[in-house]
Amino acid sequence: MSKVLAHSLLTDFDINLFKSGNHYKLYEKLGSHICERAGVKGTYFAVWAPSAQQVSVVGNFNHWQDGEHKLNVRWDSSGIWEGFIPDIGHGEIYKYKIHATHNGFVTEKADPYARRAEHPPQTASVVYKTNHTWNDKKWMDKRHKHNGLDAPISVYELHLGSWRRKQEEGNRGLSYSELATTLVDYVKKLNFTHVEFMPIMEYPYDPSWGYQVTGYFAPTSRFGYPEELMTLIDALHASDIGVILDWVPSHFPEDPHGLGNFDGTACYEHPDKKKGYHQDWKSLIFNYERNEVRSFLISNAMFWLEQYHVDGLRVDAVASMLYLDYSREDGEWEPNDQGGRENLAVISLLKELNEALYGAFPDIQIIAEESTSFPMVSRPVFSGGLGFGMKWMMGWMHDTLNYFKRDAIYRNHHHNEISFSMTYGFTENFMLPLSHDEVVYGKGSILGRMPGDEWQRFANLRLLYTYMYTHPGAKLLFMGSEFGQGTEWNFQDQLDWYVLDYEIHSNMQKAFAAINGLYTSTPTLYEKQFDPEGFEWIAHDDSKNAVLSYLRKGNDPKTLIVCVFNMTPVPREDYRIGVPFFGRFREIFNSDALEFSGTGAYKNVDLTVIAEGWNGKTHSTSITVPPLSGVIFELKAD
Template sequence: MNNVISHSLFTDFDIDLFKAGKHYRLYEKLGAHLLEKDGVKGCYFAVWAPTAKSVSVIGDFNYWLEGDHPLQVRWDESGIWEGFIPGIEQGTKYKYKIHSHNQDIKTEKADPFAFFCEQPPQTASIVWEAKHDWKDNKWMAARKDTNALDKPFSVYEVHLGSWRRKIEESGRALNYVELANELVNYLKEMHFTHVEFMPIMEYPYDPSWGYQLTGYFAPTSRFGKPEDLMLLIERLHQEGIGVILDWVPSHFPDDAHGLGFFDGSHLYEHPDKRRGYHPDWKSLIFNYGRNEVRSFLISNAIFWLDKYHIDGLRVDAVASMLYLDYSRKDGEWEPNIYGGRENLEAISFLKEMNEAVYGNFEGIQTIAEESTSYPMVSKPVYLGGLGFGMKWMMGWMHDTLEYFKKESVHRRYHQNDITFSMTYAFTENFMLPLSHDEVVHGKQSLYGRMQGDEWQRFANLRLLYGYMFTHPGANLLFMGGEFGQSSEWNFQNSLDWHLLQYDGHKGVQNLVADLNKLYKKQPALHEKQFSAEGFQWINYGDSDNSVLSYIRKGHDAENDLIIVCNFTPVVRENYRIGVPRNGKLKQIFNSDFKKYHGSRVSNAKEVKIEAVPYNGREFSAAIILPPLAVTVFNIL
C-alpha cells in the first residue's frame, strides 16, 4: 500500500550541483520538510541512498512498519529517494528503513539531515521546522567589524553538560533557556568577547563530549528544542558576545542508526579502511573525494551560520584530515598519487569549505585545531593557504605549560622554552588555547600543574594568564580555568563553583575578568595581534632572573604597552628596562594586586623615564618587579 504522493523539491539544477559537490544548501532539499501540496498538509522526505533496493519512511504514524510509506527513487541517477506523506505534523518521530542490494541487508537509519532528534539513548529523528523571530539585527549588522581579526578574541570554551548543574534537581545540566540567562550573564560579568561551545550537534554517547556526531543538522535535544538554542544565541548576540561552534568534519561514529554503511555501502565513509577508519577514535572517516559527501559537509557548515547565526566554526582535528599517515604505522596507510603523505582530497575539501563560508557570510571566522607545521593554515586560499581565519597555537600551549610545571629555581635554565614561541608567532594567525584537552586524562587542572605552595600556585596561575593575554594572538580558556578549578574536568559533574568562597580562587576570577577588560580596552593588545609589527622585545635574554620584557603595539604609537613578566617569587627592586621614548611609565595592570589575592608589591603610580641607555635604547626606567607576576605599563 503506497501512501506516498510523488513530489520533489529538487530542480535539475539542484541535482547537477549535488552531483558536482557544489550544492551548499542541501538542508533546504534533503531531509524532512513540512509543506502543503494541493491543499493537503504533510511532509516531504528526501534521502540520498544510491545503492538501496528500497527506502520506506517508518515512524509513530505507521507503527514503525516497513512498506506503508515507500519513497520513490529519482530517475536522474542522483541516488535520491523522495516523496510526500500527507498528515505528518511537527514532532513526528521517524527513521528510514533501507533495504540494501548488498547482501540483502535491512537497516533503520536516522535522517542525516534531521533538524531535531530524540534524546539519547533513543535514536529516532523528529520532523521539525524551527521558527524563531531573530532579534539580533544590531549584532549581525556590525559583525564584520566586531568579529574582525584586528578586534579582541577572548574565548570561553564551554561544555554545556557540565558548566553548571541544578543540584536540587538530581544534578541535571542547565537547558538552553536557563543558559540564556545564567551563562550569558556570567560571560558578560567576565568580559569574554566570545563563547565556544564544544559540539552541540546530536551525539549518542556522553563520554565522547560531543565529538562523535550522528545528527549533524540537529542541536542536541539534551538541553531543549532548536528554538531554545536560537534564543541562547540571540541573547549572547544582544550582549555583544560572539558564538563559535566546535565542528567535527574529521570523523563520525559507526552507530547503527548513524551515517556508517548508510545504504548498505560505504556511502559517507571512505571504502578503503586505510583512509576510512580512524584507529585512535575507533570511528569512520568521511570520503572527501566524493562530491556528494563534500556537499553534505559544506552544507552543514553553512547551515549553522545560516539558520543559527553562528559567528565562527572551530574545526576539530584538522591534522588528522591533512595527513594519510596520521596515527598510522608503516603499512597502514597508502601514499597519495604523488607519493606523499598529504590527503589531497581532504586538503581540497577544507579549502572549498573555507571559501564557501567566507564567501556566503560576512564577518564570520573559522579556526583550525591543527597541531603540525603544515604551512599557511590561516592564509587565504587564493594565496595557496587552507583559508582558515585562525589556527590554535598548540606549540605555545605545550611549551608554556611545560615551563610552568618547573620549579622557579630551575626556570633560568629553560628561558628558551618560554621565548621560543616568538620565533614563529606570526607565521599564522594564532589563537592561544588552554582548552579542555589540557585538564583531563591525568594531566591535572591548570592550577594543579602550577609549582610551589598554595600562594605560589595561585600566583603562577595569574602569571600564566597575564603572560597569555599579553602574548600576541587571540585567547581561549576552558571553563573552570578562570577561577582556578583545582580538580580535573569531569564531564559528568558541575564545575566546582563553591571554590569561589576562597580568596585565592576569587582572586583568579577577578584577574581574568580584568585581563579581558584590558585586552578589549588596549588597542596595542589586539590591533596587530597577528602581525610582527605589533610586538618587539625589550629583553628576552635575562635568564639569570627569569624575566621577560616586551612591547605590544597597535596602530598608534601613543598606545604602546610595556610588559614585564617575573617568573620567580623574588621581588626585584630597581629593575631597569629600556623604553622607546622619554616620559613616564604608568602601571595599568599588576597581577600581584590585592584584589587578585596577590602580595601587593607595586610600582608608584608613575615611574620617571631617564635618559640612561639600556637594552639598546636611549631611555630606560627602574621599576619594581612583583613576585611571580606580570606588570603592564603605558608610556605617558
C-alpha cells in the first residue's frame, strides 16, 4: 500500500479558475490541510510545480528521505501535485523535495501556501491549523465607519521587532501577545485610529525588515504563533483601532527554500530578466502574465483580509511594478506591445485585485505606495482607475521635508514648496506619509532634519505635525517620530524610549497626541479630506512673512477650521486674516503652548470678527501667530 493515498480538495471548477487566473481562495485548496480520508486522520498536501518530474513530501516523519512520500501529479495539466499522508498532523515540519524534468535538478522548497514556518534561520514549513475564536464582531460590524474616506484615518506605522524590546532577555522583540497590551494602550493614548505593520509575512533576513518574503501565508514565527497575532488584532479592534498590513507583491528573494526557480524553472518569477529581476533589490519579480501567479497573489491578499480580519493592505513598491523601465537604463527593458513603458499585465492585475478585494470586503482600504504621476491610482476601475482606495502623497512628503530642513531665514524664498501640494492635492485620495523610508540610510530622524537650536528644532517639529494633521488627506507617521526621537531608526534595537525622561521629548509626545486628537475628533478636518470642497486658501502667497493660512470645511457649512502657520522664529502680532462670514472665533490649538515646551507667551483670546474684507474674504480678524508655530481656530456662524 502506498504511503501517499489518492485524495483531492480540488474540483474541476477550482482547476479552471486557477488556470484562468481567477481563483481567489487558493489557500483553501493548496498547501497542507489536516483532514480525514475514509475515517483515517492525516494531512492532504498540494503544490503547484508544473515542470517537476517528481515531488515528495519530506520531514521528520520520514527522516527527510526523498521518495518515501511521493505526491501524484494531476491528470488535468494543471501542474499540481497532491496526495494524502496518514498520521501526519498539526505541528509536523516539512518541505517539498522536487526533481525537475531537466538536468537532474533537485531542490527542497518550503510550501508557498504554508500557514506557519519554522523560526528563522530554520526554513521548513509547519503543518498548522489555527485555533482562534474571534471576538471582534462589534468592530467588524461597524468598521466601515472607521475605514471610510469620510472618517479620520491616522496611522501609526511600526516595525514589530524594534518598537520595544526585552533588553533584559537578550534584547528580544516583544511577542504578539505582549504587544496586545503594551502597543494597544500606547496607540490609543496617542489618538491613532489605525496601526500599520511593516511586513509580518515570514521572511528569512532581518535587515530586509520583512520586505523579502518567503512565506506569504505565514505570519513570521519571530513573534509567536498565528493565534497570538490574531489575539493582537482582536485587542486592537476591541479598542477601535484598525489594522493595516504591508503587502509585497512586487518582488521576492532568491533564497533556496523560497519561490525562486521553484520547480527548476522560472515558476513564480518572470523568465526574462528584463521583467523578472530587480537590480536594485537583488530579488525576483513575479510573472504577472502567468495566470497561476495572478491567482496566487490575489489569493494571498484575500487570505489576510479573511483569515486575519485585517482592515487594509498597503501595497508596497507599486511604481516598480507599473513601469517596465523602473530603475533600468536603455537596453535593460523592452516596451510593451503598444510601444509604451507601462507593464500592461500589472495594470490589469491591480485592477482585478482591487475589484476582487473590495467586492468581498467593501469596508476595507487598499493603499498604494506609488511615487510617480501615474494617473487615477485611487479612482474606481469602472471609471478607468486602478481601483485603490488611497495613494501615498510622496510629493507632499519630499517637498515638506525639504522645506522644513531649511533655515527659517531662507524659507520666504521657498514658499512655493510648502503651498505647492494643493495644486494637485485632490487628484487622488492621498495619504500623507512620514514613513520608515524617511528615517533610514543616513537620512537621520525627522527631528534631526529640523534646523536651529534645540528649542527651534522642537518648535519646528510641532509646527510640521500641526501642518500635516490639518492638511487634507489621511495621515501616517512612523514610530518614534511622535516623541521626537533624535537618532536614525535601527531595526536591531528598540526605540529610544529613554528620551521620554526629558521634558522636551515628553512634551513633544503630548503635543503630538493633542494635534492627532484634534484631527480625529474634529469632523471638519476629515469629513471632506479628499474633496476640494473641504479646503480653501486664505493666503498662500504671504512669502514675505512666510505665513501660510487656509480654511478646512466639513459637512456643517456654519463651522470652519482656520489654520495659520508661522514658518519663522519671528512672532506675527496683529496679523490680519480674512474669513468668509461673521461668527464666534476661538483658538482651539496652539503648538506654542507652554505644556508642549513652547513659549506660552502668545495666546489668542477675545477675538472679534469684523465686517472688513481681507484676503478676498468679506470679513476678517486680527490674530497673533507665535514663532515657529501653528495655530488652529474654530469659526462658528452665529
